[in-house]
Amino acid sequence: MPTPPLAGGTAGPTHLRPLLDTVLTALHHGATRRDGPLPAGGPTTVTQHMRDATHPLIPDHGTGAHHALRTLVTALAEGAADPAHPHCAAHLHTPPLALAAAADLAASALNPSMDSWDQAPAASALEATLTTALATEIYPHAPRPDALITTGGTEANQLALLLARERHGPVQTICAANAHHSITRAAWLLGLPSPVVIPAPTGVMDPTALHDALTRLDGPLLVTATAGTTDTGDIDPLTHIADLTTTHGAELHIDAAYGGPLLFSPTHRTKLTGLHRAHSVTLDLHKLGWQPASAGILAVPDHHDLDALHHHAPYLNADDDTDAGLPDLLGRSLRTTRRPDALKIAVTLQALGRDGLADLIDRTLAAAHHLARIITETPTLELYAHPPISTVLFRPTDADDTTVAAIRRTLLTEGHAVLGRARAGGRLWLKATLLNPHTTPQDLHRLTTLVTHAATALTEGSTPR
Secondary structure (H helix, E strand, O other): OOOOOOOOOOOHHHHHHHHHHHHHHHHHHHHHHHOOOOOOOHHHHHHHHHHHHHOOOOOOOOOOHHHHHHHHHHHHHHOOOOOOOOOEEOOOOOOOOHHHHHHHHHHHHHOOOOOOHHHOHHHHHHHHHHHHHHHHHHOOOOOEOEEEEEOOHHHHHHHHHHHHHHHHOOOEEEEEOOOOHHHHHHHHHOOOOOOEEEOOOOOOOOHHHHHHHHHHOOOOEEEEEEEOOOOOOOEOOHHHHHHHHHHHOOEEEEEEOOOHHHHHOOOOHHHHOOHHHOOEEEEEOOOOOOOOOOOEEEEEOEHHHHHHHOOOOHHHHOHHHHHOOOOOOHHHOOOOOOOOOHHHHHHHHHHHHHHHHHHHHHHHHHHHHHHHHHHHOOOOEEEOOOOOOOEEEEEEOOOOHHHHHHHHHHHHHHOOOEEEEEEEOOEEEEEEEOOOOOOOHHHHHHHHHHHHHHHHHHHHOOOOO
């Protein structure tokens, strides 16, 4: 067998072109065979189909590039939960833009490693430009804002707690009951005290409870607020929280992994008033930013806030190389090898501009508001609350929690819809997290019809249509 060609170099595109045609054809065939938001049959059926497609996974003699790509990509697409389908709306799992996926292909082909300049000359310069630009969006009046690219909100939140610990020692974290689980996990990983969890009776942090906690606890204290909760999309009262942390001498981190991109929408950016007062901010563009995973951001108001992350490895950032002007990249992450995720983000920002991003955001939130109206106008359905961002909680009227959970699993098993689940107000709700700006009113009507049919079928003991 001849030596397989490489993706890079001047000949790389020539070798890639026919392979990409095979991949794109396989993606189309797989999606056509699936014909829905996810495969029907549940885990056992999907697992068996994948095993059949890959047996034997490591043959004695290779099948060749086109056969392997055609077989495995088709099987993966056929068995995928496809966030581009309007009824795949369970999680903060975005359908990536085609242009961002195309940019990611270039990143994979060039394969820069973002741990030293000599592995990523242009990519490191692009990343520096991008992170400064994104940090400036969050901290428009700060003289030297900066940001790091992370694997997502979880890593960004962990870095925020790490930086606070390095500034002040073993900080006591305070968060609300609506906070992302990564806050508690980060405290555990970093050897910090378990977070003090205060109530969020209306879905957002209770400022009175925060005041009481700040008054009774000894410092150093780090309050972590949320701008876009996972379950409901709620945004904590950021300005009030910032006032309290300032009064009590505490630091503030805001997890805006979900809601942060609202900054790009003139219509919705006021929901983030007070964001710039945080000592650090998490942003995640593979949520409401339509990027292939991963595309997380941790922003700070001053680049020196990141100094604690400096790490020295002579083979990557020798002192004399740094003194000679080669950029030191090891302090840009806790990881060593990193993909150039800046490329797809930068391509998206430049291609769409502020007005294009605003349009995507506004369309997506408008779809969520339309779904909420459909629910309120359907007597057999109940809406939890008007969606703050694009997450809509609802359930069949008079259904108990067991039925709600069964409806979700039925829709999954039948391959009809992917809805999440969330507990709010003491009850279990179906969760539609809308992130597809192409979703139509007809798609939303069909989604609610699927839910009502499933509820009726479960009540009557029949199979949903």
